[in-house]
Amino acid sequence: MHIEGTKIPKAFHVKKGALHKQLGISQKKHIPVSTLEKLKHSSNALTRKRANFALNARKWNHKG
Numbered sequence: 804m805h806i807e808g809t810k811i812p813k814a815f816h817v818k819k820g821a822l823h824k825q826l827g828i829s830q831k832k833h834i835p836v837s838t839l840e841k842l843k844h845s846s847n848a849l850t851r852k853r854a855n856f857a858l859n860a861r862k863w864n865h866k867g
Contacts, residue, residue: 822853836861 823830826838834857842854 817856822850822857825850825853 820830822834822842823832826834828834836858839854839858842850843858845851845854
């Protein structure tokens with residue numbers, strides 16, 4: 804999806820902490836990679852997307 808009339812991709816909204824809340828894990832704790840890998844095969848499409856996003860975001864260069 805692009806902004807109309809441009810080649811700039813449309814921004815997406817990320818609900819921070821949604822996967823933690825869904826799993827009942829404190830936001831102060833990391834979700835193990837093994838758990839994220841299992842969630843990528845969930846029957847719930849939203850859970851699959853959030854798990855996949857979390858795995859990809861781990862690779863980004865986070866400041867802090």
